[in-house]
Amino acid sequence: MLVMRGIVKQFPGVRALDGVDLDVRAGEVHCLLGQNGAGKSTLIKVMAGVHQPDEGTVEFNGQRVRPSGPNDAIKLGFATIYQELDLVDGLSVTDNIFLGHEHARLGFVNRAAGNRAARQVLERLGHPEIRPTTEVGRLSPAAKQVVSMARALSHDARLIIMDEPSAALAHDEVANLFRIIRELTSQGVAVVYISHRLEEIREIGDRVTVLKDGRTVAVGLPARDTPTSQIVSLMTGRNVEYVFPPRPEAPAGGPPGEEVLRVEGLTSPGAFRDVSFAVRAGEIVGLAGLVGSGRSEILEAVYGARPSSGRVVLSGKQVRKSVVGNVRRGMGLAPEERKAQALLLDQSVTANITLGSLPGFAKFGWLDRTRERAEAERLAKALDIRPPDPERPVKTLSGGNQQKAVLARWLLGSRKLLLLDEPTRGVDVGARAELYAVIRDLADRGIGVLLVSSEVPEVLGLADRVLVLREGSVIHEGDARELDEHLVLDMIMNGRAA
Amino acid sequence: MSDPTKPRSDTGPPGIALPGRAGGNPLGRLTEAGHMGLLVAIALLVVVGLVTKPAAFATTSNLVSILSLAATIGVITVGATFVIIGGGIDLSVGAIMALASVWATTVATQEFGPVVMAICAILVGTGTGLVNGLLIAYGRLVPFIATLAMLVAARGLAQRMSDRKTQLIQPENSAIVELSTTRVLGVPLLVYIFALVVALGWVLLNRTTFGRRTYAVGGNPEAARLAGIDVRRHTMLLYALSGLCCGIAAVLIMARTTTGSSTHGDLYELDAIAAVIIGGTLLTGGRGTIIGSILGLLIFTLITNLFILNGLNTSDQLIAKGLIIVVAVLLQRRNLKERAP
Ligand SMILES: Nc1ncnc2c1ncn2[C@@H]1O[C@H](COP(=O)(O)OP(=O)(O)OP(=O)(O)O)[C@@H](O)[C@H]1O
Ligand SMILES: [Mg+2]
Numbered sequence: 001m002l003v004m005r006g007i008v009k010q011f012p013g014v015r016a017l018d019g020v021d022l023d024v025r026a027g028e029v030h031c032l033l034g035q036n037g038a039g040k041s042t043l044i045k046v047m048a049g050v051h052q053p054d055e056g057t058v059e060f061n062g063q064r065v066r067p068s069g070p071n072d073a074i075k076l077g078f079a080t081i082y083q084e085l086d087l088v089d090g091l092s093v094t095d096n097i098f099l100g101h102e103h104a105r106l107g108f109v110n111r112a113a114g115n116r117a118a119r120q121v122l123e124r125l126g127h128p129e130i131r132p133t134t135e136v137g138r139l140s141p142a143a144k145q146v147v148s149m150a151r152a153l154s155h156d157a158r159l160i161i162m163d164e165p166s167a168a169l170a171h172d173e174v175a176n177l178f179r180i181i182r183e184l185t186s187q188g189v190a191v192v193y194i195s196h197r198l199e200e201i202r203e204i205g206d207r208v209t210v211l212k213d214g215r216t217v218a219v220g221l222p223a224r225d226t227p228t229s230q231i232v233s234l235m236t237g238r239n240v241e242y243v244f245p246p247r248p249e250a251p252a253g254g255p256p257g258e259e260v261l262r263v264e265g266l267t268s269p270g271a272f273r274d275v276s277f278a279v280r281a282g283e284i285v286g287l288a289g290l291v292g293s294g295r296s297e298i299l300e301a302v303y304g305a306r307p308s309s310g311r312v313v314l315s316g317k318q319v320r321k322s323v324v325g326n327v328r329r330g331m332g333l334a335p336e337e338r339k340a341q342a343l344l345l346d347q348s349v350t351a352n353i354t355l356g357s358l359p360g361f362a363k364f365g366w367l368d369r370t371r372e373r374a375e376a377e378r379l380a381k382a383l384d385i386r387p388p389d390p391e392r393p394v395k396t397l398s399g400g401n402q403q404k405a406v407l408a409r410w411l412l413g414s415r416k417l418l419l420l421d422e423p424t425r426g427v428d429v430g431a432r433a434e435l436y437a438v439i440r441d442l443a444d445r446g447i448g449v450l451l452v453s454s455e456v457p458e459v460l461g462l463a464d465r466v467l468v469l470r471e472g473s474v475i476h477e478g479d480a481r482e483l484d485e486h487l488v489l490d491m492i493m494n495g496r497a498a
Numbered sequence: 499m500s501d502p503t504k505p506r507s508d509t510g511p512p513g514i515a516l517p518g519r520a521g522g523n524p525l526g527r528l529t530e531a532g533h534m535g536l537l538v539a540i541a542l543l544v545v546v547g548l549v550t551k552p553a554a555f556a557t558t559s560n561l562v563s564i565l566s567l568a569a570t571i572g573v574i575t576v577g578a579t580f581v582i583i584g585g586g587i588d589l590s591v592g593a594i595m596a597l598a599s600v601w602a603t604t605v606a607t608q609e610f611g612p613v614v615m616a617i618c619a620i621l622v623g624t625g626t627g628l629v630n631g632l633l634i635a636y637g638r639l640v641p642f643i644a645t646l647a648m649l650v651a652a653r654g655l656a657q658r659m660s661d662r663k664t665q666l667i668q669p670e671n672s673a674i675v676e677l678s679t680t681r682v683l684g685v686p687l688l689v690y691i692f693a694l695v696v697a698l699g700w701v702l703l704n705r706t707t708f709g710r711r712t713y714a715v716g717g718n719p720e721a722a723r724l725a726g727i728d729v730r731r732h733t734m735l736l737y738a739l740s741g742l743c744c745g746i747a748a749v750l751i752m753a754r755t756t757t758g759s760s761t762h763g764d765l766y767e768l769d770a771i772a773a774v775i776i777g778g779t780l781l782t783g784g785r786g787t788i789i790g791s792i793l794g795l796l797i798f799t800l801i802t803n804l805f806i807l808n809g810l811n812t813s814d815q816l817i818a819k820g821l822i823i824v825v826a827v828l829l830q831r832r833n834l835k836e837r838a839p
Contacts, residue, residue: 324726324728327726340718340721344713344722345717347717351714355727358707359707365706365707365708366705367707369705
């Protein structure tokens, strides 16, 4: 149905695509795999008409096409869910879903019809609770993802392109997404699916195309029975073990490292209530729970970025709930939504990395830019940010590399407590193992880490202790080694405490 | 269908080529690209001047008068650049300048001599800017509205204080006037002050944490907040800085006109904002340069000069300026598009 041949796309200084072939058949789920920066997002932006290829051809149903803009692609029947959410925060859910093809007559928007149609799509997506009239800016990242999916579905598309749609979704939502994908493919719609989670590819994918450094290294692999080792070595060119770093040799119960954080009776109405726990120096504490269970909100409240009642004690001192003060006292938060909450897209990687510790680079307000650069370069290397040029504007990095820049910000300066919200969102398999090692290493150096992740194996593999959250309350707290994925899933879904 | 696992074996440069140098400064490539167009525009205007009025245009005295004209608004433009990069807008600059000039030239102030008069102007400017900043940062007023209110109120206060009369600088305080009459190397002192303010502004924006934070606060306030920057305090300081620039500008206009008056600086806000926009600073914040703004201002000043030299109608001059703003913004948008991902 869609055949792309020899696609080349050049950006200033980077050849993002260097001869990519792809063919997608009607009714299949075609997965694109590749490391961060391999060119997956660029490729789908070429399909979606956002970028024009420098070379190569695109055929759709046997006809040469050359979408010169997103509108052209939409007319051809391509709908795209971008990796970086592209919603207008100030508009309502309905307005976002139908942006560009509003229900209107003679230029007057017919609100009622729009809201009705929006409700239908949202229901189909299994989210009747999202009100069509809500302003999108007020929604959680996961709900925003649903809205962008609804937008893609509202187009009657014949080809739906999804760039890491599951990155912002929790377990049950992914199941929902897959149900919809199956529904679509059974009607002959083709889906191009990008994800760094191999188990998803196994579950939903039909065939796989692997990209590496802007080229196709394999096309049409069967998604279900190509061995993982083969896929990973195609992607990375080496053998990567998907492993978690070993926990420090410590007797169960842990050496009572000094308490870095103590939270008592923390409550934020509507998000979570009466949450108490502690994080010790050198310890990684994981928060597991569904989207909406209050995970991210707890991090924000501890950080002082969300109004809450209750006590937050950092290194024995009760803190006033202000971000500025908390950062000065040694907290750092890598937030969930990198684009909206963390990055200055127009600024360089360096400026983004040093933003959280500017005073450390300045004397009387005067910036030491040489040192700033050197530190950024060191971190870019440590986290394998590619391309390794810290002067590049962050927006020209691939999604996974942007994520690494967000983390890098808090590796600077002397931190006592790091709050990591989905730290590996969009990071590829190989780099993930490295990030885990970096996080463990931080803990070994005496930093307390509070980790939120939608991926239960990640929480279990990385954390020492796990808090399980459900509907805003902690329902279980225990050693990560005594839990398994199944048990945790059971708790977060059904609330059955072990 | 091709062999499923056959890797493409063409040789060629790897996907990740050598990154192009982006220039040392984080905004290097932007400033360079944006400034080229401005420099070309200035060159064109100079050519027009040379062709239409060769005798009058290319004289030192004309050059000096262009610079003196630019100096007052120029100082204001520096402050406005900070505010706009920081994601705000300051409509009250002209009014603040008028108020500062009136306050500094009242009979009571004049008794204390020229130094106190200058300090008074600067303090009044900074203080008024601070009020703007407090209203916007802590009172959560929209900048447009808060500074619009200030525009009206400050001018009203200036009229009240001066009783709508133009206040002359007394002969014993002529030291202030000497800023425009004393020349070093043929150039009046006030042009040096202008240059100094530009240089300090550039350093503040590009070499200090304050500048870096200004970009952060304007570019993504939420990210700035979560990175531990006190966004409100910074916003407040930006307006105070703008007020400070207005205070300095008040001293310059007092020097040039030998008066303080509630009518000084009428519509300066428009010229300053227009210069900033032409200079490539985004009205949405997070992006922009001081040099761009100053070049933008020079374009405006050159146009005024050319129209005066050629004895043309001031209405036509306004029309020309309006066209320039539109053209500049259109060009900018094309630039942005090319860079967008
Ligand atoms: N607008 C741009 N300007 C310059 N370079 C760009 C631009 N967009 C992408 N690139 C570069 O192109 C390469 C491919 O990026 P792309 O976003 O396609 O990667 P990806 O495979 O989607 O990675 P990820 O898994 O991290 O999302 C990267 O090296 C990136 O830095
Ligand atoms: Mg991507």
